[in-house]
Amino acid sequence: MLLPALKDMGKRVQVMVAGREPGLSFLRKAGFQCANMECGGWHTLFQERPDSRQRLPVPSQERVVAYLTDSDGRIVRNLRASFPGAGVHVFPAYPAPEDKVHVARYVCATLAQTGLPVDPDGAMERVRNRALLKEASEAVPGDLIVVHPGSGSPRKNFPPEFWLAFLERIAKEPALRSSKKGIVLLGPAEEDLQGFFGKRVSRALEMVFCPRDEELVSLLVRAALYAGHDSGVTHLAAMLGTPTVAVFRQDNLFMWHPLGPCTRAVQSPKPDRICFERMIEAARMLIKSTYP
Numbered sequence: 639m640l641l642p643a644l645k646d647m648g649k650r651v652q653v654m655v656a657g658r659e660p661g662l663s664f665l666r667k668a669g670f671q672c673a674n675m676e677c678g679g680w681h682t683l684f685q686e687r688p689d690s691r692q693r694l695p696v697p698s699q700e701r702v703v704a705y706l707t708d709s710d711g712r713i714v715r716n717l718r719a720s721f722p723g724a725g726v727h728v729f730p731a732y733p734a735p736e737d738k739v740h741v742a743r744y745v746c747a748t749l750a751q752t753g754l755p756v757d758p759d760g761a762m763e764r765v766r767n768r769a770l771l772k773e774a775s776e777a778v779p780g781d782l783i784v785v786h787p788g789s790g791s792p793r794k795n796f797p798p799e800f801w802l803a804f805l806e807r808i809a810k811e812p813a814l815r816s817s818k819k820g821i822v823l824l825g826p827a828e829e830d831l832q833g834f835f836g837k838r839v840s841r842a843l844e845m846v847f848c849p850r851d852e853e854l855v856s857l858l859v860r861a862a863l864y865a866g867h868d869s870g871v872t873h874l875a876a877m878l879g880t881p882t883v884a885v886f887r888q889d890n891l892f893m894w895h896p897l898g899p900c901t902r903a904v905q906s907p908k909p910d911r912i913c914f915e916r917m918i919e920a921a922r923m924l925i926k927s928t929y930p
Contacts, residue, residue: 639742641770641877642897643749644670646761651754654696656680663851664874668771683716694720701725703752705732705745727752733893741893765897769879772859780862780881783809784821787835788828789869794887796867796909798834803914804865805843808921813929814862821846821857823871862929863921868894876901881924885917900924 644653644665654671655662662672673680678695702717702724717726733744742765746758764770787801805820820843822835835845849857854871855878858864864875865883876882876898884896886905895903902920906913 639745639873641665641668642742642761642765643746643756644668645764645770646746646756647749647754654699656696660851661870664771664855667851667855683713683720685716686712687716699724701752701754702727703749703754704728705730705748707731725752735890735893738892740895740897742897762897765877767899769877769899771874771877772879780860782819782821782857782861783814784823784857784861784864784875784880786823786825786864786866786869786871787831788825789867790827792827794867794869796885796887798831800909800914801865802835802838804917807918808863808865809842811922811925813925818842819844821861823854823857823866824848825871863925865917865921872896881921881928883917883920883924885913900928 640655644655647653652671654673655665656673656675658675662674666672673696680694699721702721704713704717704727706713706728707730708714708728714726714728717728729748732741733739737744740762743758743762746756746761750756750758783805785801785805787798788795801822805822808814809820822843822845824831824835824845824847826848832845832847839845846857854874858875858878858880861875861880863883864872864880865885866872866875868884868886872882872884873896876884876896879899881900882896882898882902884901884903886894886903887907891903891905895901902924904913904916904920906916
């Protein structure tokens, strides 16, 4: 959710992003400097007192912005000790649900509050109209239909039968008949689904388990259509410009809907027939607008 703000700032400021994988690898691909907080002494920020002997693996900064919970002010103190002379700003990790603002716009607005050259409205308009993670030269004809039947939280997920039925139905759409291959994309959290989908692999259906970052991006760029839950892969697909349909079961759709030029989102607490038809219709609208 940092990407719209980072792209809006462009080359006007030099930014280093400290975070965790796998998200950092995609920011690196977009040309940004990144530091992995799983190593290099970042744990000292959470200690009672900073370790004066431990230096964080980043150059001196004029401004430090953090998004996290810091109820006792410990992290602010340690950041100021680690970056003497820098302006330190700490914001809650997410906006309050009652604020009814997308997380990406919240990031843009808070960065602008610190004096950074970010235009929240312009940044959000840009991400709605162009693929922030794909250059025009990377465009290829879509020949795959990709579904990701999982996420980082089981409570978000619909059963695998829902996704198999979705694949079978959407593959019959006239505009997608040339997309002969259906891909079921599984990550570490969906390891237990390998047996279910493995029994159904055929010439028209392939299962891909834990692809490397490069392979994942290649699959998503080649997809004529992607569908999934609220997950990191879904957000990645949307920002790559892939026609993306997302289903939200419980999470705040307004705060977390995927951002990209070809996206639709559906919210439903259960995978019933009404939800299924809404998903099909959302996919049909994307197909019609993408492949007129």
